[in-house]
Amino acid sequence: MQAVTLGPAGTYSHRAARAVADDVAFRESVSAIVDAVNTGEYERGVVPIENSIEGSVTETLDAIASSNISVTREIVTPIRHALLAQSEEFSVVASHSQALAQCRTYLETNYPEVKLEAVASTARGVERAREDSSIAGIGHPDNAGEGLSVIAEDIQDQSSNATRFFVIAPESARSDAGGKSTVVVYPNANYPGLLLELLEAFAERNINLSRIESRPSGNRLGDYLFHVDFEAGLYEERAQDALDAVEEIASRGWVKRLGSYDSQHVLY
Numbered sequence: 189m190q191a192v193t194l195g196p197a198g199t200y201s202h203r204a205a206r207a208v209a210d211d212v213a214f215r216e217s218v219s220a221i222v223d224a225v226n227t228g229e230y231e232r233g234v235v236p237i238e239n240s241i242e243g244s245v246t247e248t249l250d251a252i253a254s255s256n257i258s259v260t261r262e263i264v265t266p267i268r269h270a271l272l273a274q275s276e277e278f279s280v281v282a283s284h285s286q287a288l289a290q291c292r293t294y295l296e297t298n299y300p301e302v303k304l305e306a307v308a309s310t311a312r313g314v315e316r317a318r319e320d321s322s323i324a325g326i327g328h329p330d331n332a333g334e335g336l337s338v339i340a341e342d343i344q345d346q347s348s349n350a351t352r353f354f355v356i357a358p359e360s361a362r363s364d365a366g367g368k369s370t371v372v373v374y375p376n377a378n379y380p381g382l383l384l385e386l387l388e389a390f391a392e393r394n395i396n397l398s399r400i401e402s403r404p405s406g407n408r409l410g411d412y413l414f415h416v417d418f419e420a421g422l423y424e425e426r427a428q429d430a431l432d433a434v435e436e437i438a439s440r441g442w443v444k445r446l447g448s449y450d451s452q453h454v455l456y
């Protein structure tokens with residue numbers, strides 16, 4: 189199976205994608221990956237969804253909420269960042285915004301003078317460092333070589349750093365099977381207790397929520413949609429009942445059932 193993920197080759201997303209596909213293609217933004225799966229150009233996509241230090245990848249949440257894709261698996265991988273450069277003499281660090289944020293304290297402490305530059309991915313930053321000796325990249329240490337050395341390893345601000353990826357697929361691949369599910373809820377309403385009602389729909393049926401994230405709807409200030417992950421499969425009656433209740437609460441808006449899936453931990 190072919191999958192599309194964040195490129196160029198050597199990103200953390202690429203490493204996660206190898207767990208689902210032998211053949212991996214690349215795009216340089218999450219929205220472009222979601223588009224390429226939404227249109228059926230690729231059967232699978234792999235996108236970063238949240239990180240244990242930096243939190244949500246909001247570009248991914250927003251792209252998913254405005255598409256019709258399904259989620260077929262989650263992959264969790266540890267992230268260990270290395271600083272990669274031609275030599276210690278660099279004045280710019282170029283990397284993915286999440287990687288720069290995950291190493292913020294390290295960079296401020298050790299390189300207070302360097303300029304940080306956000307680029308499309310960690311591998312794009314590494315490529316810039318390979319072309320230009322005044323630039324360092326942050327990425328997986330396997331990206332060293334061909335003129336690039338590992339200047340420092342394990343530079344993330346917390347030693348425990350993990351990222352969760354979603355494997356996405358066209359709508360036709362949506363599954364009700366699996367131990368976890370994800371839905372996006374847009375209530376298009378605002379009254380006291382709305383969120384409490386949403387949470388009660390799950391609590392009353394003994395369904396554990398593993399995450400709830402609000403994102404602006406984009407329609408008006410103070411109007412939100414909610415990304416909800418819960419520990420039950422959509423094949424289960426309690427999950428169907430909970431979502432019936434949620435549909436009622438969101439009767440002025442919409443509910444997207446992205447699907448049920450299992451979790452896989454990938455070490456590398």
Ligand SMILES: O=C(O)C(=O)Cc1ccccc1
Nearest residue numbers: 199200201284286287309310
């Ligand atoms: O840029 C990458 O390598 C990505 O796959 C995004 C990312 C960045 C930092 C940590 C995890 C994923």
